[in-house]
Amino acid sequence: MPRYAITEKAGPFVATYRNSGVGTVLELTERQAEHELRLGTLTALDIARAETQPRLEETSEATDDAAAVDAAVDAAVEVKPRRNARS
Numbered sequence: 645m646p647r648y649a650i651t652e653k654a655g656p657f658v659a660t661y662r663n664s665g666v667g668t669v670l671e672l673t674e675r676q677a678e679h680e681l682r683l684g685t686l687t688a689l690d691i692a693r694a695e696t697q698p699r700l701e702e703t704s705e706a707t708d709d710a711a712a713v714d715a716a717v718d719a720a721v722e723v724k725p726r727r728n729a730r731s
Contacts, residue, residue, distance in 0.1 A: 645673060646671065646674060648677050649669050650663055654686070
């Protein structure tokens with residue numbers, strides 16, 4: 645699922661989640677994020693990451709480095725769990 649970060653323009657709720665601060669990462673569907681992206685209260689992380697990172701050659705060393713970087717980023721970024729739907 646695509647990842648989005650909350651911006652400083654966001655109010656108390658963003659895409660049905662309580663805003664816990666600028667930079668908080670949410671995993672949302674494109675449909676859930678669509679309106680918030682238009683308002684500027686979310687920024688897409690996956691798109692920005694793909695555009696700004698240089699392309700790595702397909703070597704085992706490059707793959708290991710990329711996996712280590714992804715693991716470090718995931719450990720450093722708070723991910724909000726999705727709420728369960730009410731029955």
